[in-house]
Amino acid sequence: MAFEKKSPWLIHYDGSSCNGCDIEVLACLTPLYDVERFGIVNTGDPKHADIFLVTGGVNAQNLPVVRQIYEQMAEPKVVIAVGTCACTGGVFRECYNMLGGMDKAIPVDVYVPGCAARPESIIAGVVKGLAILEEKHxxxxxTGELYVPPKEEPLPFENVKEEKA
Structure with a gap:
């Protein structure tokens, strides 16, 4: 078993959301779902983290924070966008200060849609992220080059293009 699968560390950040996904992320840590069975360790220090689990969308105020956390993480790293807000901006995407989903700020490796995303979906996204982390490592x-995962199939709501006036 590879080192990443033994003890990947995860940092969680809430962008701008209703906190529904954050509650489900916390549910993943409870004994009922127990994401720690995969060896996941929750940390508050980006320098120790391998996985960046982010909820909520990007707005003008949290954009520098999101980028700073991402840049402080060592390579290889994986970004998991949890919830519709993190994937596309969700119900807040038309707000004056919203830029959209997390992929407007940083490269996202795994998308976990849902409002709010269920703990089972979040855990499945983390497991997928572990596989991508392994390939990147x-x-x-x-080769000394970073792995760039193949582009995922777009989500059904990503195909909808809205014109702005």
């Missing part, structure tokens, strides 16, 4: 170790 192998590529970084063998």
């Amino acid at each position: 192998k590529k970084l170790k063998s």
Whole structure:
């Protein structure tokens, strides 16, 4: 078993959301769902984190914070956008200060849609993120280049294009 699968560390950040997804992320840590069975350790320090789990969208005020957390994380790293707000901006995307989903600020590896995203979906996204982290680690170790995952199929609501006046 690879080192990443033994003890990946996760940092969670809430952008601008209703906090519904944050409650579900916390439910993942309870004994009922127990995300720690995969060896996940929750940390508050981006320098120790391998996985950046983010909820909520990007607005003008949290954009520098999101980028700073991302830049402080060591390579290889994985970003998981949890909830519709983190994926596309959700119900807040038309607000004057919203820029959209997390992919407007940083590269996202895994999208976990839902409002609010269920703990089972979040855990499935984390497990998928662990596989991507493993591939990134192998590529970084063998070639010195970072792994860029293949583009995921767009979510059904990503195909809807709205024109702004």
